[in-house]
Amino acid sequence: MRFEGKIYIPNKSFLNLSDSQKWYWSGLILLIIFCFLAIVNQDNWKNDLLDTIFKVCCFISLGIFALGKLGAIGSSEKLNGKLDGTIKINTEFIEIKSERYNIKDIKMLNLTLKDFWDKYEHPGPNYVGPWYMAGINNKIEFKYLNKNVSTQFRIDLEEDFINLKNIKKELKNTIDNNV
Known part of the structure; x- marks a missing residue:
């Protein structure tokens, strides 16, 4: 044999993200940012147009987050190095x-x-x-x-x-x- x-x-390098991981983390970060902005708008600014924009952006970010999670199922591990x-x-x-x-x-x-x-x-x-x-x-x-x-x-x-x-x-x- x-x-x-x-x-x-x-x-x-310690950071070697696959495409699905990039989608997942960017969607999560955007979701947190837009949710925070929507809360601030409701408490302080009280602008209806901004409220609608932030809520739509929250749902889009949630979609990106979900696509990243589902995309991981079909993706392959990246080669973070070289074959020598x-x-x-x-x-x-x-x-x-x-x-x-x-x-x-x-x-x-x-x-x-x-x-x-x-x-x-x-x-x-x-x-x-x-x-x-x-x-x-x-x-x-x-x-x-x-x-x-x-x-x-x-x-x-x-x-x-x-x-x-x-x-x-x-x-x-x-x-x-x-x-």
């Missing part, structure tokens, strides 16, 4: 960017497999973001000859994800640590 994937290097280099994993060696590590010399192997490209995930009613994954939430960490090696990688196909799970099971039997 063998796996070959792409190494993922994440950006350092390849990773190959099998039961004999792990190769990261053309540097080969023999399994017999690896210590403290930790292989975290979370998703593959376009995996559907229903995160719950309170989650705003995309429901389809980018396949980048997979990580491998190990110690090789007193050197710590760690990288994040992308899995493109569900078959590769299943194949890598099987490799992980075999490695668990080969290496007596936490795979």
